[in-house]
Amino acid sequence: MKGGVDVEHRKKVYDPETLVPEIEYIVNCGGVFPLTVTGISMRPFITPHIDTVFIEKTSPTDLKKGDVVFIKYNGRAVLHRIYKLNKDGFYMQGDAHASSDGFFDYSCLIGVVRYIHNGKTNKKRKANTMCIRFLVKLNRVRIHIFDFFKR
Numbered sequence: 014m015k016g017g018v019d020v021e022h023r024k025k026v027y028d029p030e031t032l033v034p035e036i037e038y039i040v041n042c043g044g045v046f047p048l049t050v051t052g053i054s055m056r057p058f059i060t061p062h063i064d065t066v067f068i069e070k071t072s073p074t075d076l077k078k079g080d081v082v083f084i085k086y087n088g089r090a091v092l093h094r095i096y097k098l099n100k101d102g103f104y105m106q107g108d109a110h111a112s113s114d115g116f117f118d119y120s121c122l123i124g125v126v127r128y129i130h131n132g133k134t135n136k137k138r139k140a141n142t143m144c145i146r147f148l149v150k151l152n153r154v155r156i157h158i159f160d161f162f163k164r
Contacts, residue, residue: 030088032090033085033090033123036048036068036083036090036123036124037085037123040068040069040070040123040124041070043070044069045067045068045069045127046067046068046069046124047065047066047067047068047130048065048066048067048068048083048092049062049063049064049065049132050062050064050065050066050092052092052107053109054092054093054107054108054109054110055081055092055093055094055107055108055109056108056109057108057109058108058129059081059092059108059129060131060132063131063132064129064130064131064132065129065130065132066081066083066092066126066128066129066130067126067127067128067129067130068083068123068124068125068126068127069124069125069127070124070125071122071124071125073119073122075125076095076098076103076122076125077095077098078095078096078097078098079094079095079096080094080095080125080126081093081094081095081125081126082094082095082103082105082122082123082124082125082126083122083123083124083125083126084105084117084121084122084123085121085123086117086121091105091114092126093105093106093107093108093110093114094106094107094108096113101118101119102116102117102118102119102121103116103117103119104116104117105117
């Protein structure tokens with residue numbers, strides 16, 4: 014035990030079928046759910062097994078391009094960034110992915126990530142801070158690389 018918390022329990026990895034209903038319940042009751050990310054699809058902005066995201070409830074009208082959302086879809090839990098919105102739903106993609114996840118309607122939405130806690134530096138930052146600037150720079154680099162190889 015460390016600080017009254019069972020360390021082994023805190024590090025346990027839960028399967029989505031067990032965890033997603035719990036997250037959904039806590040978020041729908043107005044709570045904030047801390048979740049340590051295990052996948053690599055959001056690198057470099059969310060580091061697996063180090064960063065903790067804080068998921069809270071949001072309405073579809075409050076969502077904006079660049080928000081990181083937590084959804085459930087076909088029994089899977091997905092944490093990716095919105096890159097396009099419309100009145101019926103949104104398109105999202107992992108920061109480390111080259112292709113889109115596709116279109117999702119708002120019924121899939123569980124919550125939005127408001128903060129990311131860096132486990133190494135013990136600092137908390139907003140989920141969409143600096144990301145947009147980085148992605149714009151990355152996109153410019155990709156365009157130059159593709160132009161070079163087209164020659």
